[in-house]
Amino acid sequence: MKIAIVCYPTFGGSGVVATELGIALAEKGHEVHFITYKQPVRLELLHKHVHYHEVEVPSYPLFHYQPYELALSSKLVNMIKKYDIELLHVHYAIPHAYAGYMAKKMLAEEGIFVPMVTTLHGTDITLVGSHPFYKPAVTFSINKSDIVTSVSQSLKEDTLRLFDIENEIYVVPNFIDMSKSTNPFTPCQRELMADNNEKIITHISNLRPVKRIKDVIEIFYRIQKEIPSKLIVVGEGPDKLSAEKLCKKLNIEEKVFFVGNSSEIDKILCFSDLFLLPSEKESFGLVALEAMVCGAPVISSNTGGLPEVNIQGYSGYLSDVGNVEEMAKNAISILKDEEKLSRFKKNAKEVASRFDTKKIVPQYEALYKKA
Numbered sequence: 001m002k003i004a005i006v007c008y009p010t011f012g013g014s015g016v017v018a019t020e021l022g023i024a025l026a027e028k029g030h031e032v033h034f035i036t037y038k039q040p041v042r043l044e045l046l047h048k049h050v051h052y053h054e055v056e057v058p059s060y061p062l063f064h065y066q067p068y069e070l071a072l073s074s075k076l077v078n079m080i081k082k083y084d085i086e087l088l089h090v091h092y093a094i095p096h097a098y099a100g101y102m103a104k105k106m107l108a109e110e111g112i113f114v115p116m117v118t119t120l121h122g123t124d125i126t127l128v129g130s131h132p133f134y135k136p137a138v139t140f141s142i143n144k145s146d147i148v149t150s151v152s153q154s155l156k157e158d159t160l161r162l163f164d165i166e167n168e169i170y171v172v173p174n175f176i177d178m179s180k181s182t183n184p185f186t187p188c189q190r191e192l193m194a195d196n197n198e199k200i201i202t203h204i205s206n207l208r209p210v211k212r213i214k215d216v217i218e219i220f221y222r223i224q225k226e227i228p229s230k231l232i233v234v235g236e237g238p239d240k241l242s243a244e245k246l247c248k249k250l251n252i253e254e255k256v257f258f259v260g261n262s263s264e265i266d267k268i269l270c271f272s273d274l275f276l277l278p279s280e281k282e283s284f285g286l287v288a289l290e291a292m293v294c295g296a297p298v299i300s301s302n303t304g305g306l307p308e309v310n311i312q313g314y315s316g317y318l319s320d321v322g323n324v325e326e327m328a329k330n331a332i333s334i335l336k337d338e339e340k341l342s343r344f345k346k347n348a349k350e351v352a353s354r355f356d357t358k359k360i361v362p363q364y365e366a367l368y369k370k371a
Contacts, residue, residue: 002031007091009040013286014121018091069099076103089117097141115371118145122283139163146371151284152305175360190271199229202272207237215278222328231256269294293352297344315351
């Protein structure tokens with residue numbers, strides 16, 4: 001099948017999932033065309049079935065904001081015609097499904113029908129989409145899609161609650177390639193991050209308020225008082241400075257390492273004993289899944305799709321948003337008992353295997369055929 005994929009080419013979960021999906025489809029023999037304004041960060045073009053087409057947005061003084069949706073829909077029309085694309089898969093309702101619908105209508109004028117699959121990832125629904133300015137466009141885009149999927153049951157329920165949806169929404173969870181989860185690192189590399197008697201605790205995010213980085217620091221503050229440990233914070237964002245100030249105030253700055261947008265996430269997660277994700281909102285929690293595949297139990301909030309990924313008392317623990325006392329208590333209960341820690345690490349990997357690429361990608365293929 002010839003498939004066009006439209007996504008944001010950034011480090012965000014939706015871009016990562018869309019890119020990994022395209023790569024997995026290409027490895028199964030499908031011809032995949034990525035159409036976006038920049039090459040996706042995880043896209044490797046050295047594959048005979050993978051193609052990338054850049055959407056260029058001309059700059060006109062007439063426009064205060066350059067019309068990306070217009071440029072994207074025109075690019076889609078041209079690429080679909082040029083490469084005989086059979087199916088369009090867009091990630092995010094707006095602007096991608098909106099632009100996709102316009103492309104479909106332009107193609108229909110020439111007697112060309114291309115079905116459109118729209119995947120909802122979270123922010124397009126819970127934050128942007130629910131805003132009164134955008135709500136009509138989001139509702140229209142979802143209802144005009146031929147197939148609609150969401151990355152969690154929680155997000156599906158949010159969508160049906162917030163919008164007047166006529167289409168059926170299929171839940172197809174995010175996924176991870178278990179074959180890439182082998183540990184290529186040597187034990188001595190762990191010593192670069194912590195001493196032998198110390199536990200390594202990790203948090204990865206874009207450090208926005210919704211990720212509650214201050215809660216991460218508060219949880220770790222309580223942990224390190226009882227268990228020798230180090231905290232590694234991966235990512236950049238607006239709350240980084242306030243988090244660093246909090247570390248200094250609590251006198252734990254020497255135990256907390258802010259490493260920015262590290263290219264060594266696999267190594268960090270490989271040696272992590274615990275992962276913290278106390279987010280205010282998570283439509284799925286892909287980063288928790290990435291930690292679990294490396295054998296790191298997860299201490300998280302119980303918001304959004306997280307309970308669908310992190311199994312209470314098995315792969316980790318869930319608590320109400322903001323309950324740092326309980327989160328710290330649960331973390332300590334895992335870390336202080338080596339047998340329990342070993343069991344939770346094993347369980348985390350087992351739960352992650354349920355979201356293996358080989359189990360999830362066929363679900364998308366079945367929906368492509370249905371479309």
